[in-house]
Amino acid sequence: MMNHKRLLILSCSQRKSHKEGLLPAIERYDGPLFRILRRYQKTQDTRNREAEPSLSTYILSAEFGLISAEYPIPYYDCCMTRHRAQMLHPVVMDKLKNLLTGGCRFQELFICLGQAYWPALEGWEAFVRRDMAVHVAWGAIGMRQSQLYEWLYGTPPSASAPSKSGQPSLRGMAVELSPQQIFEIARQGLRGSSRMTTFCHMWYIPVDGQRVAPKWLVSRLTGLPVSTFRTDDARRLLAQLGIEVRRA
Known part of the structure; x- marks a missing residue:
């Protein structure tokens, strides 16, 4: 039976291991997405020590472009900007075209x-x-974490999947x-005027003279x-993150 081939493309993270020498990307x-x-x-x-890996991961790096997760890289300090993403666009698109139209037929792309990072990948749909x-x-980093977890495991995060990163976490x-x-x-x-943003029952977070609902914020x-x-x-x-929550 053939493996169900999946391709994951992640943006690099500002947080990195400071170990000397080269490390696989x-x-x-070492951002939260990479820990997941x-x-x-x-x-x-x-579970599958003898099976061919079904997941291929490539990382869109501000320094190196689109690289395999196993590509050895040194520590560096370079942030992605729109200008940098546009500069990387031609070489990134060539690499992506080879990935998506080459011999390995992926069934899924995440x-x-x-x-x-998106300007570097502009036009990716043409190769799918x-x-x-x-x-x-889509969404903030927390929402993308949840979506990545569900795509990888096939189920949403649950209380049985604790964070081992030492960082404040929920489920x-x-x-x-x-x-x-x-x-x-x-x-x-607050600028989006969502009712859920300010739907506070017993607790709230003061933000610029307005009240923000704790559960809404944590969901975001x-x-x-x-x-x-x-x-x-x-x-x-929120307390672990240094955010004051007041009683209404």
Whole structure:
């Protein structure tokens, strides 16, 4: 029986291992998406030691372009910008074309990129076969974490999948954001005028003189539906992240 071939394209992460020398890209990058991926690969290695791997992972790197997860890279400090993404576009598209139209016929494609990376992949749809299932992650980093987890495992994150990263987390979804970044996400919700943003019963987060609902904010940070956790869970996570939650 042939393996169901899947292709994952991830953007690189600002957080990296500082180990000297060269490391495979999947080990060098250490953001929450890469931790989810590494945990998944370990489970697959344990279950299918003799089977051909069904998942191929490529990383869109601000420094190196589109590279295999096993490609050895040094530590570097380079952030993706729109200009940098546009510069990388020609070589990235050539590599992507070879991946999608070459000998390995992938049945599924999952693309999970930060906003700044998309110009490097502009026009990717032209290389996708009609019979290929395509998934594009969207939303804030927490939502993309949740979508990646579900695509890899075939099931949403649950309480039985704890984070081992040491970072504040809820149901296995680690949150690596500063209070300033979290408040900006809250402000975006307020600007969007969503009723759920300000639907506060007993607890709220003060943001620019307005009240933001803790469960709504945690849902935005983790990608988890508000129905899957309690207000106490949200308060606990926000406290770990340095966010004050007040009683209404």
